[in-house]
Amino acid sequence: MDLFVQMTVNGLQIGSVYILFALGLTLIFGVMQVVNFAHGALFAIAAYTAYVILTYGADHLPGVPAWLLYIGSFAVATVLLGLIGIALYYAFFKRFAGDLISTLIVTIGFALVVEVIVRETFSAQPKSVPPVVEGRLSLLGASVTWERVVIFVVAIAVTVAVAAFVRTTMTGTALRAVTSDAEAAALQGINVTRIALVGVLLATTLAAVAGVLIAPATVVTPTMGFEFLMKGFVIIILGGLGSLTGAIYGGLLVGMAESVGTQMLDLTTATIFTFCVVILVLLFRPQGLMGHAEL
Amino acid sequence: MRYGRALALDGVSLTARRGQVTAVIGANGAGKSTLLKAIMGLVPVAEGSIRIRDEDRTNAETRDVVADGTALVPEGRRLFGDLTVEENLKVGGYRVRRSGGSAFDEVMALFPELEPKLRIRAGHLSGGQQQMVAIGRAMMSRPRILMLDEPCAGLAPIVVQRIAGLFGQIAQSGTTVLLIEQNATVALDVSHHCCVLETGKVVLAGRSDELRNNDFVAHAYLGI
Amino acid sequence: MNRVTTLRKLTAPVLVAGLALPLAACGGEAGGGAEDGVVVFGLSAPLSGDAAGWGSASKWLAEKAADEINAAGGIETEDGSVEIEIVIQDNEYTAAGGARAAQTLLTREKVDMIAFSVGTAPVQALQSMTERQKVPMMTSAWGKDLKGPDFPYTFTVINTPFEVLRPLAEYVLEAEGGFESIALLGVNDATGIQSEEVAQEVWAELGVEVVSSDFYEHGTTEFAPIATKLLRTKPDAIDLTTVTPGPAGLLLQALEDQGWDGPTLLSAGTGGQALVEAASGAAEGVYMGLAADFSDTNATEKQQELQAGLEKATGEDLNGVTIGAYDGVIALAAAIEEAGTIESDAVREALTEITFESSWGAAAFGAEDVYGAKQQILTPMIVTQVRGDAIVEVERIVPAELESLQ
Numbered sequence: 047m048d049l050f051v052q053m054t055v056n057g058l059q060i061g062s063v064y065i066l067f068a069l070g071l072t073l074i075f076g077v078m079q080v081v082n083f084a085h086g087a088l089f090a091i092a093a094y095t096a097y098v099i100l101t102y103g104a105d106h107l108p109g110v111p112a113w114l115l116y117i118g119s120f121a122v123a124t125v126l127l128g129l130i131g132i133a134l135y136y137a138f139f140k141r142f143a144g145d146l147i148s149t150l151i152v153t154i155g156f157a158l159v160v161e162v163i164v165r166e167t168f169s170a171q172p173k174s175v176p177p178v179v180e181g182r183l184s185l186l187g188a189s190v191t192w193e194r195v196v197i198f199v200v201a202i203a204v205t206v207a208v209a210a211f212v213r214t215t216m217t218g219t220a221l222r223a224v225t226s227d228a229e230a231a232a233l234q235g236i237n238v239t240r241i242a243l244v245g246v247l248l249a250t251t252l253a254a255v256a257g258v259l260i261a262p263a264t265v266v267t268p269t270m271g272f273e274f275l276m277k278g279f280v281i282i283i284l285g286g287l288g289s290l291t292g293a294i295y296g297g298l299l300v301g302m303a304e305s306v307g308t309q310m311l312d313l314t315t316a317t318i319f320t321f322c323v324v325i326l327v328l329l330f331r332p333q334g335l336m337g338h339a340e341l
Numbered sequence: 342m343r344y345g346r347a348l349a350l351d352g353v354s355l356t357a358r359r360g361q362v363t364a365v366i367g368a369n370g371a372g373k374s375t376l377l378k379a380i381m382g383l384v385p386v387a388e389g390s391i392r393i394r395d396e397d398r399t400n401a402e403t404r405d406v407v408a409d410g411t412a413l414v415p416e417g418r419r420l421f422g423d424l425t426v427e428e429n430l431k432v433g434g435y436r437v438r439r440s441g442g443s444a445f446d447e448v449m450a451l452f453p454e455l456e457p458k459l460r461i462r463a464g465h466l467s468g469g470q471q472q473m474v475a476i477g478r479a480m481m482s483r484p485r486i487l488m489l490d491e492p493c494a495g496l497a498p499i500v501v502q503r504i505a506g507l508f509g510q511i512a513q514s515g516t517t518v519l520l521i522e523q524n525a526t527v528a529l530d531v532s533h534h535c536c537v538l539e540t541g542k543v544v545l546a547g548r549s550d551e552l553r554n555n556d557f558v559a560h561a562y563l564g565i
Numbered sequence: 566m567n568r569v570t571t572l573r574k575l576t577a578p579v580l581v582a583g584l585a586l587p588l589a590a591c592g593g594e595a596g597g598g599a600e601d602g603v604v605v606f607g608l609s610a611p612l613s614g615d616a617a618g619w620g621s622a623s624k625w626l627a628e629k630a631a632d633e634i635n636a637a638g639g640i641e642t643e644d645g646s647v648e649i650e651i652v653i654q655d656n657e658y659t660a661a662g663g664a665r666a667a668q669t670l671l672t673r674e675k676v677d678m679i680a681f682s683v684g685t686a687p688v689q690a691l692q693s694m695t696e697r698q699k700v701p702m703m704t705s706a707w708g709k710d711l712k713g714p715d716f717p718y719t720f721t722v723i724n725t726p727f728e729v730l731r732p733l734a735e736y737v738l739e740a741e742g743g744f745e746s747i748a749l750l751g752v753n754d755a756t757g758i759q760s761e762e763v764a765q766e767v768w769a770e771l772g773v774e775v776v777s778s779d780f781y782e783h784g785t786t787e788f789a790p791i792a793t794k795l796l797r798t799k800p801d802a803i804d805l806t807t808v809t810p811g812p813a814g815l816l817l818q819a820l821e822d823q824g825w826d827g828p829t830l831l832s833a834g835t836g837g838q839a840l841v842e843a844a845s846g847a848a849e850g851v852y853m854g855l856a857a858d859f860s861d862t863n864a865t866e867k868q869q870e871l872q873a874g875l876e877k878a879t880g881e882d883l884n885g886v887t888i889g890a891y892d893g894v895i896a897l898a899a900a901i902e903e904a905g906t907i908e909s910d911a912v913r914e915a916l917t918e919i920t921f922e923s924s925w926g927a928a929a930f931g932a933e934d935v936y937g938a939k940q941q942i943l944t945p946m947i948v949t950q951v952r953g954d955a956i957v958e959v960e961r962i963v964p965a966e967l968e969s970l971q
Contacts, residue, residue, distance in 0.1 A: 049797065052823070056789040063787065162613075169880030170618030171836070172811035172843040182822060189822055216431070223421045223432045230419035233381060235407035235436030235482060264786055265811040265843045269615055273784045301787075308790035309797070313781045314753055316790075 052188040053305050059190050061301025062198035063260055067274045068281040068293040069204060070252030076288025077212070077225045077245040080139060081146055083153035085253055085278070086271025087160035088130065092123040092257020093266045094164060097173045104176075116178050116258065123254040131250035135243060157271060165268040172265040193263055200259060202294070204252065209290050211248075221245050284324050286337025295335045299323065352389075353543055355519075355536065357486070362508045362518040364532035364549065366525045366562055372541045373521045374416055377490050381413050382406050393486070408436050412484035416491045418475040422464030426455060429463045429474050433481030448477040451507065469500035476507070487511060488519040493527055505531045525562035529553050537562070604640070604647045604907050606631070606894060607676030609666045609691050610683040612655035615783060615809070619683050622881040623890035624653045626871060627680055630894035640898050643905040649898065652676055656687035660755075663687020667694045677907055679703060681722070681893040683886065685711075685755035692719055699909045701900075701916065703893030705886045708759040713937040718913055720930055722896060722942045723889040726763040726806075726833045727935060729854035729946050732962045733832055734767050736948050737802075737852050740959070741828040744801035746774045750791070750816075751806040751833075753780035760807045760833045768804070776800050785812060792819035802828040810836040814843025821847040831856070835885040837949060837956035848951045855885035857947040858956035867924045892923045892942065896930075920970055931966045943967035 067089065074082045096119040103115040134156065142148035179192045212218040223231040224241045232238050264270065281300050285292025303323040307316035327335065353376060357363035367373055378384045380391055382403040390399040393411060421429050434444055449456055452473045458466060463474055472492055479487060489508075493501045501524075508531045512518045522528035529535055529549045536546035537558065545557065552558050608627055610620035631649040639646035652674050654666035663686060670676050671694050679695060679702035682688045688706035695702040701718050704711070707725030738744065747768055751757035757780060768775050776798040781791055795803055803820070805813055813831055820829075830852045834840060837856035840848050857864060859872040859882070871891060872883040881887070897912070899921035904911035917939040920929045925944040932941035944967070948960035 049793070052793050053790070056793055059789060060787040165617055170616070170621070171839045171881060172814065174814065174843050174845045176845065189824070191822060216435070219424065219428050219432055220435060222424055222428075226421040226423055227419050229383060230415060230421065231432070232383065232403045233407070233413050233415060233419075234432050234478065235404045236432070237404055265814055267615075267811055268617070270786070273786050276784065277786070304787065305790045305793075308794050313779050313791065313794075317782050 048187045049309065051186045053309055054302075055185060055188040055190045056308075057298070057302035057305035058198065059194040059301075060304055061298040062194055062201055063263060064277055064281055064301055065294050065297030066197055066201040066204070066256045066260060068278045068285070068297055069201065069208065069290065070249045070256060071275075071278045072282040072285065072288055072290060072293045073208060073212075073252060074245065074249035075282065076290075077221050077248075078139065078242065079146065079225060080149045081153070082249070083150065083275065084134060084156045084160075085153075085249070086273075086275035087157040088127050088250055088253035088271075089257040089260075089274060090164060090266075090268065090271035091130070091160065092119075092127060092254045093175070093261035093264075093270060094168060094173075095119055095123040095126060096258045096261040097168075097175050097266050100175055101173075112176065113178065120254060120258045123258050124251050127250035127254045128247050131246040132243065135246045139246065140239065140242070157275075161268050161271070168268070170268055172267045174265055175261040177262045178259070191263075197259055197263060200255070201297075204255060205290050205294055208248065208252070212290075217241070217244060221248075280321070280324055282334075284327055284334055286334030289334065289336035292334055292336030299327075299335075353538070353541070355543070356534075357517050357519045358534065359485075359517050360512055360515055361533040362512045362520055362531055364520045364522055364528035364535040365538055366522055366528050366535060367538035368523070373538055374490055376538075377413055377415075377488050377519075377521060380406070380411065380488070404436065407482055407484075410483070410485035412479040412482050412487055414475050414479045414487070414489040414492055416494070418471050420463040420471055420474055420478070422462065424463060425460050426463050426466070426474050427459040429478050430481050433478030436482050444481050444483050448480050451480065451510070452477055469496055469504065472496060472500075472504055476504070480511070484516060486517045486519065488521070490521050491523060492520070493522065493524055501527060508532075525558070529558075529563075602639075602645065602647050603650050604678070604901065605650045605652055605674065605676045606678055606680035606897060607670040607674060608651060608653040608681050608890065609656045609663060609670060609679065609687060610653060610681065610890075611658035611662075611687075612653070614658055616658045616684070618879075618881045619887055620653070620655065621879050622875055622883070622887040623681055623683060624651070625875055625878050626883075626887055626890035627651050627653070627894050629871065629874065630891045630898075634894070634898050640901050641905075642901060642907065647901070647907065649894065651680070651894075656682070656684060656691075658684045658687060660686040660690050663690035667691040671695070671698060671700065676700075678897050678909070678912070680897055681890040682706065685759060689755070692716065695719070699913075701897065701909055701913050703889070703896060705889045707756070709936065712940040716940075717938065718909070720896070720916055720940050720942070722893045723886055724855060724944060724946050725941070726760045726854070728932070728941070728964070730763055730767045730832050731770075732946055732960075733830070733852065733854035733948050734771055734773075736960050737828060737830060738771060738773070740852075741802070744773065744828060746776045746798075746800045747802045747804055748776055748795045748798055748800035749778040749804050749806060750795060750808060751778075751780050752808060752812075753782050757807040764804055764806050764832060773802075781808075781812070786815075788812065788816040788819045789822070792816060792823050792825070795820070796823055796825060800827070802830070804830040804832050805834065806831070807833045810834065810839035811843050813840055814845070814848065817844045817847040817851065828852070830854075836882065837884070837951070838882045839884075841951055841954055841956070849953070851951045852959075853949045853951075853956070854946070856949055856956060857885060857958065858949065859883040859888070861956070861958060863947075863958045863961070865924060865926055871924060888924055889942075892925075892928070892944075895923055896921055896928075896942070927967075927970070929967065929970050931964075931970075943970075 071085045074080050099119040100115050103110055138152045177193045181192050182189045220236050220241050224238055228238050281296035285296030303320045307319035379386050382401045386399050505527050508518050532549045535549045535552050537544050610623040611617055612620035628651050631651050635648045639648045654669050656663040656666040667690055682691055682704040685706045685708055688704050696716055696718055703720050703722045705723045712719055749764055751761040765775055832854045834853050835855045837858055859868040875883050899919050900912045900915040901907055903915040903919050920927055928942055928944050930939045931943045933939050943964050946962045947958050949956045950959050
């Protein structure tokens, strides 16, 4: 019984981190048809932003509470990633819009450059960021940190907010129209460049939220982006490319599969088990859990 | 006018009258779609100029052309398939959001059969219904000039009748309608004036009822 | 699409790749080959990926040793003095990367000797070439099958689990008042698997039952399920063998979250300070066998100096692996001076005979009883424990073979 509860709790807490990371990834695929390998790099930059600000705060600003530093980190990361996103858009995405291969190559290149710069700046030593909220929640004999609970709640809240924006506002509708057919959207009088930039900024903001919030729950390293990216892609393919709710189901399913697989099998087989679950789902629903067949 | 490297249009001058339907007919590759895209600012004009209502509109931004009252129903409809019918229509009114309400009512009056389909994804509709959404979407910006690129292509004859019948109705409300059609029979039936485009040049123009009896047109386009 | 736009579409990715490659491969300076008055030492170490920090630290340490020797007039040989030049290649910490690095070092750069190499898999790839071409190779890789009479040109310049694990295990057993069972976890690569084999052997010999033995994959970011699994067999102690500092920190936090407070070892872990940083407090009391704190006053003066210089230059801490880059250069230089030539067989011969001044003080190659040949560096072994933010030396063991040489 204890084991069952702990497995569930483990699955949920892993899932929460995966969901938060996958949201931005699926959004930019959904609205811009970009396979965005840069998402991991942006996420890592946000995590390092939190690291720098919190370490600086601990050393030089003893009176400032941690939560304020987190909000500061989030603000700085959002602006920083937004500027990078705008630069990426004008340099690459605008030219290669809808061209999956080119955007893939460009974003992988960008991620490699970021990894090297980060390593040269901060060294490869793992950095840790203190938690936003301390303490653990005990639940039927299992335990989970409050931090993970916060991540889970924020992931759900962000999904609801982004879904509301994309589905109900005129700008959100225009964003989906641009994704669906940029030329036809232009014919309706939509400023395609401006709307695409809204999409980019939405994705970079989500990367900032994920990076700042996940940083204290993990260790910050130059390669963290790639590690999360692999799981992220598995999750959004599982959930249905471009689907926000799909990212939530996908994240939870992968989290649970990892949690259960680890207990039942040896660790290497457990990794394979997770992919088997994904393959099984895709066999019966090739479009993913929440995807619709026509893209 | 040059499009890319190939000369697509050469010294084309068209006059479309307010409150009337003007049709352009011509074979594939005659430059009809290019002409409309150039007017909308979707393809660059290498040489020459585009004037709409005596204003120079050469290489204008598409959104300015739309804001100025010119709308295009593109070839192949180009609906936003993942968006609902209602969302497609709303996007059509993107430039004129304030008067969107009454424009929406007018479109509904034009296409009452769309009313029960508003919440359905546009991609799930039949071809004829999709064409109605495409025309409705263009009408949402309350254009003074409405251009339609092959609106009847690939539709069943009964649907063609239903849609073609609307053009006169739209024109009567004070809109200039410019129709591009490969199906010369339909084009001549619904238009007041017509011109024939061949390899980028206007080879013939006149009243539609006269052109129908023209030997050249009858032979080349009506297959009589 | 016409050709102009195709070209333009290609420009950006090519530009990015062009930007990334020189950065990723930095350090690949041209070597001069065996010219007069110069001996070229090659390094094969990871400069990219997870273990990239080891590569940049190794490069700095090897260059530091070379600078010291060159500044003192180079190495005296029968043909006059020679200066050391260092060339490093990225082995990506993989077998394939190791093979590429080996090709580049031996074929293109024509290095005379390998002063240091990191990672079991890439070192095996390198070794297949160095042994055939009779090139002396200093390495940090462990594994009994890397050394012995079949591989006469291979020398290990750091302590390995074979040396460290038994004294470490004996110390921990005594310090913790004895325990009966232990759970093992390692990383799923050549280094991890070989180290865990040693750990299984040692614990069994000491009468401790190994209740579970698992390997996690590189790139794992979530450790709560692994913690649950380790605790399921209700072990008295846990040995995280080769788990690297980042994952070890996360795992220790997850173990603490799930109520673990028993004796914990990182028997083959090397980065002490990195572990303390990554674990945010959860590493308290962890024992380590290869993770001395080189900034501590227990370390030699030379090691304290290297630690300070390395930290300043690269942000990395000196650890039980990278220290070998410095000692590898020193050992080769001492052997060349003893042999009076850079001819490889003479140098190899000299390596087995000399006693030299390493960063640890006097050192030599020995342990013939374990490996069948004198190919393992003999230096003091240091058992450390995390206490607060510090890595505290709790025991220092000097090998009997080294003592008898002094």
